[in-house]
Amino acid sequence: QVDLVESGGGLVQAGDSLRLSCAASGDTFNPYAMGWFRQAPGKEREFVASINYIGDLTYYADSVKGRFTISRGNAKNSVNLQMNSLKPDDTAVYYCAARYGGPSIDHDLFAFWGQGTQVTVSS
DSSP: OEEEEEEOOEEEETTOOEEEEEEEEEOOSSOEEEEEEEEOTTSOOEEEEEEOSSSOOEEEOTTTTTTEEEEEOTTSSEEEEEEOSOOGGGOEEEEEEEEEBSOOSOGGGOOEEOOOEEEEEEO
8 A cells, every 4th residue: 555645835926936745655675666747627638758666667648748747755755746837738636656566658557546636837
């Protein structure tokens, strides 16, 4: 069992930066990949980025590639999402997720989810 708590959301203007963090607790024995997904009003949840346990393998959605950076904390029980050059289309609730095994772009493969944090980007 992995419990996840996100932080760092807020209201920013287009072009600004924001850093999301997710703290994991619970299982300290088994390695797990982590990821970020987001869901805008009226839309399905979509993949943003994911990272393996060690932190040397990352995947990004095309829409955020070059603007967002995912990273693991040194103790491997956290994940961050640095978001630069934010756009109004990035407005959504951002969810942290974890899964045993490698990183994935498929939200169905993630077993553990945080409650989400709102990111709003004004134009």
